[in-house]
Amino acid sequence: MQCHLGIDDTDSQAGGCTTYIASLIIEKLGKLGAQFTDYPNLIRLNPNIPYKTRGNAAIALRFKVPAPEKAFAAAKWILRNSLLPTDPLNQKPEPGLVLFIGDRIPSMLRIFSQEALQTVLSISRARDLIKQLHLRSFSTNGGRGLIGAVAAIGNPLNEDHTFELICYRHPKNWGFLRKIGKASVFEMDSVFRSSTFNNSDPKSSRILIAPRGPDPVLLGIRGETPSSLMNAIRMLDLDEQVQGYVIYRSNQGTSEHLQTLKGLQPHEAGSVRGTVMDHPRIERGGHVFFELSTKLGSLKCAAYEPSDSLRQKVLLLEKGDRVQVGGGIRPASSTDALVLNLEFLLVEECIPVYRTFNPLCLACGGSMTSMGYRQGLRCRKCRARVPPIPKLRVTQPRNIAPGFYLPPPRSQRHLTKPIKRFGKERRRPYRRLLEAWYGNVSSL
Ligand SMILES: [Zn+2]
Structure with missing residues (x-):
């Protein structure tokens, strides 16, 4: 049977802590003999949720493992005990962990997930689903993270999706300046222009692959295929120790959240x-x-x-x-x-759009002005008069x-589909795992 483990750390940063926790859980599950059946899914949810910053993200891990209970316990231990960077602006994290075991994702979960992309859902709805479907779950501090954890499980990314390779920093470097050669990012961007996106912002020449602040993420490259991301990252000059990396499959860059509105509700x-x-x-x-x-x-x-x-x-x-x-x-x-x-x-x-104006004076070329309704026109310069004539109309560019x-x-937004992705939309899931889809930096 297939296990689907949903993780949401509800950090206030751009989702970095949630993916970092996921990377630790992936490593642990690997040691417990888990056979992953998909890349970890990085699911971005409604970016307009009031208590979230722009990064609203959750993760679903999909795998087969001899002892699912043991896997869940290990994930729970990591969620509770992992050291995370402290951010003075960070609200109290409200992590959630949910395990669904089954080969088919129930439609109730899919619907919940679709709604989590566009609307605002309550914690009690997530709890009801967990109860109804007898899911294993764990949460602290109110359990807001259960919403993201359930929603991530319910989105198997069966249609358009992209990939992101995320590198994590060694904890000793958290909070310090990231040492990434800027020129190498622009070079990578030009070589992998057609298979990656949003590496930099052309006008401000800002690098967009690296977050700012104490996030455990060193950098993330987004693109169309896992192998292009592996090749792209090898071009970068990184002058700091990388703890590990993971390739995620994601709804980032798909505009999945911008389906036709059915009503005008706040935060949707x-x-x-x-x-x-x-x-x-x-x-x-x-x-x-x-x-x-x-x-x-x-x-x-x-x-x-x-x-x-x-x-x-x-x-x-x-x-x-x-x-x-x-x-x-x-x-x-x-x-x-x-x-x-x-x-x-x-x-x-x-x-x-049209612009209308009076014709010019035939005698001297001066501008003509109306003498009143049906009174004709008079030249401002030579005072010549003409009978009423229709105004001229030209199309404005x-x-x-x-x-x-x-x-x-x-x-x-993370979810926004960049213009260069138009025409590249995937119609079916690409789940073939690269041999080294996660690891430490020596396998890059
Ligand atoms: Zn005139």
């Missing part, structure tokens, strides 16, 4: 089609807002200042344009209605074309 993620109702305007802080008419009702949309290039595109929209928008819904405040925080803009149709627009890589 999704997408909706509509017609632009007014000219987008810049408000305080440099944020850009516009009103969209959708079948769910009128919706205020926002492109915040960090969305940079996306914000510039939004400013070019005109009343009447047909678009699709995706993102997270910010709850209404005392002064504001619900706002959809834009993660992508798909322009479907740009309406033509539109500086935006139908197409797909995203914020720059540095402002994208």
Whole structure:
């Protein structure tokens, strides 16, 4: 029988601690004779959950093992006793661990997982499922981590998915500057341009493979296949001891969370089609807002200042344009209605925009002005008069074309599908394990 172990450490950082705990559990399970049947699944959940930062992540390990009870006990021990970097801003971790044994993932788990991508779920719903399906579970500090642990089990990544190779730091280096040769990252990025994504941010020339802060993650390279990631990492200049690495299979870079919205609920993620109702305007802080008419009702949309290039595109929209928008819904405040925080803009149709003006004076070429309703025109310069004639109309060039627009890589969500992944979507799971899909750095 197949074991599915869900892990969520609910750390406030970008998910680094959860994957670090997972890497320790993987090593232990390997020693207990586990046969992994898939890469560990790194499942990103709804990024708009209020008590999470942008990293909302959980892990599912899928394997066969002679003694599942022993494996669960070992995982629990690691979750309870592992030393983690301390972050003064970190809220109390609320880890959760859940074990499901079975060859088929029940539809209840799949539905729960789908909802965890787009909506806000309660701990009690996770507990109900655990009870109903007789799952083994462990949690502390309120058990918020049970939500992610159950949701990770329920997403077998059967459709589009990507991979991430994550390297972990030796604990003695936690909190210290990461020693990664910047030039080698840009070189790797250019060599593996078509098989990796979001290594760096072109405009700010910031490196995106390394988190900042006390996270145990040294770096993570995201891409299309496990072997391209192994080749990519060998190009990097790393001047610090790496404790180990793991290749994950993930819904990162798939926009799996942006399915069509069924309603407009605070903190939910999704997408909706509509017609632009007014000219987008810049408000305080440099944020850009516009009103969209959708079948769910009128919706205020926002492109915040960090969305940079996306914000510039939004400013070019005109009343009447047909678009699709995706993102997270910010709850209404005392002064504001619900706002959809834009993660992508798909322009479907740009309406033509016209400029009308009076013809020029035939006598002197000066500009003509109307003398009143049906009174004809008079030249401002030579005062010549002409009878009423229709205004001239010219089509204004539109500086935006139908197409797909995203914020720059540095402002994208982990889940956002980068433009270069369009056309590369996988239709079935790729589970063939590389021989060295996890290990210490000597096997890299
Ligand atoms: Zn004139």
